Amino acid sequence: MADVAGTESTPVAAAIGLDVGGGAVKAGTVVLTAGGTLTGTAVTGTTLPGGAGPAMEAAETRIEHQVESDGNALSALCAAIARDQYSGLRSRWPGLPVVWGVSAAAWIDPHSGRSVFSPHLGGWRNRALPQDLSRALADLTGLPLAPGGSREHASGTAPVPSVINDADAAAWAEARLASTAAGPDRMVLVAIGTGIGGALVRDGAVDIGEHGMAGEFGHMTMDPSGPLCPCGNTGCWELLVSADALAARAGRTSARATIDDALDGDRACRDAVACTGRWLGRGLATLAAVLDPVRFVIGGGVAAAGELLLGPAREELARHLPGGRRRPMPSVSVATLGNQSGWVGAAGVALERAGWPVRALSTGSGPHWRGSPPPGTRPAP
Structure with a gap:
């Protein structure tokens, strides 16, 4: 168990979280206090391979990519993000232990961290991700691998990341850290993006199944004569419910454009969102028949x-x-942490696997924590 001596607000460790999906990597950094509270950090300036990439805002960044079919390039991208976030954390908190976690849109073996299969990350299929990512980080930095495959920060080494399924990471964060966390209950998370990920949480613990493949709700057959x-x-x-399905239904270039237009009152886009919501509800009914949860979190x-979909x-x-x-x-509500839940969960799980208990998430406003805009609204320009 890691040493957590000190006052309740004393920083004892930091973590980097990466949420890797088809088309984008979302990433951020958190600091853990002795009292078990995660708070945000201010890390700026990331340089990606080839010199491209935006500066990071307080604690969070999003990097779009088109390398989901190239496993080496995707690992190098993740390592580049982690490298620069490590640099920022070390400059601000010299000597503070740092771990990193990766949530991936893939079926992850719970014992080894190997990606068994991924419908949307073809380059990461059947890949030993913890070892692959640590080697990519070592190649970028010139540092040796951490001895014994350690996940903990060790000065002068490239540590091995903790790897978890993206929906499992998001469910962990929503069940343990979100303002709506209800204590002991039975919750089902359904995450809708490029595909649908899902997870079942029972009394605060994510049920990953016997082989780490529970929660693949998106691959329930809803229309046997439907597309491949x-x-x-x-x-x-x-x-029928993914971002691509929503955009195609509305005749728009993206789900984001569809949602923006729907929120502005465009009738075709509102109808497309409502149709997507109905397909969502039919799937939830099937899950309710099998899992009998208290609540669904979307x-x-x-x-x-927001309510254009959930109603x-x-x-x-x-x-x-x-x-x-x-x-x-069952109740149906939007995830409190929004798109942050994947990387926040990856960071929190990495801390706990390294021996630092995580109990809460700071909800204070200001530059150290940037929350997502409320569902059903658009971010300010």
Whole structure:
């Protein structure tokens, strides 16, 4: 167990979190206090391979990419982000132990961290990600690998990251750190982005299944005669509810553009969001029949549509819920941490795996923590 002596607000460790999906890597840094509270950090200036890349805002950045099919390039990108965030953390908190965690849109073996399969990250299929990422970091920095594959910060070495499924990381963060965390209950997270990820949380613990592959709700067959899915099946739920499905339904270039126009009152876009919500609700009814949760939490970029999406989803859930009015209906709400939940969860899990208990997330405003805009609204320009 790591040493956490000191006052409640004394920084005892820091963590870097990366959330790796098809098309983008979201990343951020947190500091853990002796009292077990995560707070944000201010790290600036990242330089990616080739000299490209935006400066980082307080504690969070988003890097778009087109290398999901190139495993080496994707690992190098992640290592470059981690390298510069390590540099920023070390300059601000010299000597503070630093760990890093990676959440990936992939099926992760819980014992080894190996990516078993990924529908959307073709380059990371059947790949030993912890070792691969640490080697990429070592190649960029010239540092030797940490002895024994250690995940903890060791001066002068390139540590091995903790790797977790992206939906599991988001569910961990929502269940343990979000303002809506309800204590002991049964929660199902559904994250809607490029695909659909999911996780079941029971009394604060993520149930990853026997092989680490629980929660692949997006690959439930909803339309057997539907289109072919990257997973190899046809008519999967995510083909009807994902960001691409929403954009195609509205005839827009992206889900973000569709949601923005829907929020501005565009009728075609509002109808597309509502149709997506109805398909979401039908899938939730199926999950309710199998898992019987107290609540559903909806995350991912599509959740930014807020009630335009969730209203139709609740109606459809109520219509198709087995048992109907004879049983309590699960609540349906938007994830409190929004798109931050993946990297925050990756960072928090990395800290706990290295021996630092995480108990809370700072909710203070200011430059040290930037929250996502409320669902159903657009960020200020």
